[in-house]
Amino acid sequence: MLQRRRFAQWGASGLLAPALGALPKAQAADAYPSQPIKVIVSSAAGGLVDGIARTIGERIAKPLGQPVLIDPKPGANGAIAASFVAKAPADGHTLLFAVNSFVLAPLLMAKPGYDVFKDFAPVSLSNYGLLVFAVGEGVPAKSMREFVAMAKAQPGKLSFGSAGQGSSGHLYGEKLMRDEGLQMTHVPYKGGAPLMIDILGGQVQGGFVTMGEALPHAKSGRAKLLGVFGTRRMPLAPQIPTFTEQGFKGYEHGGFWGFFAPTGTPQPAIDKLAGAVRQAVAQPDLQERMIGLGLEPSGEGPGELMAAVRRENLLWSRLIKDMNLRLE
Known part of the structure; x- marks a missing residue:
């Protein structure tokens, strides 16, 4: 009888232990957030x-x-x-x-x-956040491959802008130059908006900017968007080819x-x-x-x-x- 009683106590303890251990976690989840x-x-x-x-x-x-x-x-x-x-x-x-x-x-x-x-x-x-490469209407290139060919033909003469030193646009510009063997001048700006103004004005030939910053100007004909990040074209602008389909690697995300x-x-x-x-x-x-x-x-x-x-x-x-x- 004593052995059976002890077995029942141990069995109950063993069954209750996981449930009791789960209580603090459940209570913590219920209590959060408290402010x-x-x-x-x-x-x-x-x-x-x-x-x-x-x-x-x-x-x-x-x-x-x-x-x-x-x-x-x-x-x-x-x-x-x-x-x-x-x-x-x-x-x-x-x-x-x-x-x-x-x-x-x-x-x-x-x-x-x-x-x-x-x-x-x-x-x-x-x-x-998907970036696009935008150029002004005065830049003759109609694709990223044409822009790369144009930059190769004029080493050191073209410039690209970014939203700031160390920004994504800056680093993708450095990546593009390294991967394609280009020489361009980097011009940092204080944000994407002033950069886009100078792309439209021709002060810089292009740059990586957000779709939201560039698309209104592309719709008005003042800018051209030569490539977009991602593995498929964006529903918002299906006419813009991805970098991937143009043969560039590392722009999938x-x-x-x-x-x-x-x-x-x-x-x-x-x-x-x-x-x-x-x-x-x-x-x-x-x-x-x-x-x-x-x-x-x-x-x-x-x-x-x-x-x-x-x-x-x-x-x-x-x-x-x-x-x-x-x-x-």
């Missing part, structure tokens, strides 16, 4: 990145049951925002919304203030945009955030808006975001080392 969530944005207020962060923030506030506050901290190629979040409490109430410059800054700067892989936990890949939390943030909080973002990005009107802005919706979770981070890190670490590129 407003602050999203630190790596780009300036009023821009496209800030706008997408605000739109997603509004849509995840209701399922999360707390306000989502957007706080832009631009500067230093996104390093100011990232270093701020890296030092924030790991409780899921302070997040970073960043683009792929989040990976570039530590590769280009001696002291960025954060480590991409040690200081952050990926949450959600909201979308990709646009830069990622996504949410990150400080390392150590509880997994239930990350799961809850990722689920809310996935639901928001899946809404047809938001997908339509993103596509209309030249973005590729995603809504994938931590695994896909980390894969995008690793892909960018691998691509740019090699180029930056080969070209000996540094930002002061």
Whole structure:
């Protein structure tokens, strides 16, 4: 009788242990979030990145049951925002919304203030930002191959602009020169808008810009878009060929945009955030808006975001080392 009683006690303990162990996790998920969530944005207020962060923030506030506050901290190629979040409490109430410059800054700067892989936990890949190569109407090239041939015929005489030193557009321009054996002058601007003005005016012959910045000018006939990133043509502008179909490699993906939390943030909080973002990005009107802005919706979770981070890190670490590129 004693042995049977002990067996019953042990059996009950064994059955209850997993359930009891799951209680804290369930309670943590139910309790989160317990206060407003602050999203630190790596780009300036009023821009496209800030706008997408605000739109997603509004849509995840209701399922999360707390306000989502957007706080832009631009500067230093996104390093100011990232270093701020890296030092924030790991409780899921302070997040970073960043683009792929989040990976570039530590590769280009001696002291960025954060480590991409040690200081952050990926949450959600909201979308990709697809770039196009735009030229003014006075540039005779009608395709990327024709532009490359034109640049090869005039070594050192053509210039390309970017949204800033160390930006994606800058590095893709360096990649194009390295891969195709070109010599062009890089002209950095303070954003894509002033760059586009000078492309239209002929001060620079071309540059990598966002679809949203370039398409209105292409529709008016003042600019030509010679190639777009991605593995298929964009529904927004199906007449623009991809770099891939023109025989260029390494332009299959646009830069990622996504949410990150400080390392150590509880997994239930990350799961809850990722689920809310996935639901928001899946809404047809938001997908339509993103596509209309030249973005590729995603809504994938931590695994896909980390894969995008690793892909960018691998691509740019090699180029930056080969070209000996540094930002002061």
